[in-house]
Amino acid sequence: MTDNTNSQLVVRAKFNFQQTNEDELSFSKGDVIHVTRVEEGGWWEGTHNGRTGWFPSNYVREIKPSEKPVSPKSGTLKSPPKGFDTTAINKSYYNVVLQNILETEHEYSKELQSVLSTYLRPLQTSDKLSSANTSYLMGNLEEISSFQQVLVQSLEECTKSPEAQQRVGGCFLSLMPQMRTLYLAYCANHPSAVSVLTEH
Incomplete structure (x- = not known):
């Protein structure tokens, strides 16, 4: 298990995902998720809209640093x-x-x-x-x-x-x-x- 909080891995959803368990994270295609933990076996933990949960890693793609959104309100x-x-x-x-x-x-x-x-x-x-x-x-x-x-x-x-x-x-x-x-x-x-x- 790898804790990824320091590297700030950010991913974008390629597909919709609807949670089936309470510890999973639902999201829609295009949503940006901040990964908090990467674990072997295909499931990662991440945060989206204030919620944290597990999701299948093959449902997302990494956002490269040049693609990361820059907030105009920052x-x-x-x-x-x-x-x-x-x-x-x-x-x-x-x-x-x-x-x-x-x-x-x-x-x-x-x-x-x-x-x-x-x-x-x-x-x-x-x-x-x-x-x-x-x-x-x-x-x-x-x-x-x-x-x-x-x-x-x-x-x-x-x-x-x-x-x-x-x-x-x-x-x-x-x-x-x-x-x-x-x-x-x-x-x-x-x-x-x-x-x-x-x-x-």
């Missing part, structure tokens, strides 16, 4: 030492946030494509559901998936610009009308899709 930003350059901290924080946005949007795009190719498209050619029920389940996910790919591509193009010229918010704003239309249609269809799922 004391360093409030009262930096004389001669200290806060621009470097702000730049680091900006890069962490931007990387998180890119990873999240890219992962969402991959998951949409996976749901479509693994579950929904095969349903269209099967006789397990009526075409109307299949249509409710599909909704406009094909269009949302295509839109998501455009959004990811737009964000990636934005990050290729020099940092001072990057307008990440502008990428979202320019696509907002299309996003709004797609998700309003998705939300309008959602009760019908849930009804089909609960029936079957």
Whole structure:
């Protein structure tokens, strides 16, 4: 058993984990966990949101020092030492946030494509559901998936610009009308899709 409190190992959840015992730690994909103990056998102890417990180590990945979040509310930003350059901290924080946005949007795009190719498209050619029920389940996910790919591509193009010229918010704003239309249609269809799922 190794106590890891001095090395400050920080990990990010790759998957959701729901505890089954009281001494385990529940977390969601993307959560940051501070590891307090590493033990051979695949289970680590860590702290998240003020709770400490055990979790499977293969559900997380180590956050490298360059990826560690820099909090804008940290004391360093409030009262930096004389001669200290806060621009470097702000730049680091900006890069962490931007990387998180890119990873999240890219992962969402991959998951949409996976749901479509693994579950929904095969349903269209099967006789397990009526075409109307299949249509409710599909909704406009094909269009949302295509839109998501455009959004990811737009964000990636934005990050290729020099940092001072990057307008990440502008990428979202320019696509907002299309996003709004797609998700309003998705939300309008959602009760019908849930009804089909609960029936079957």
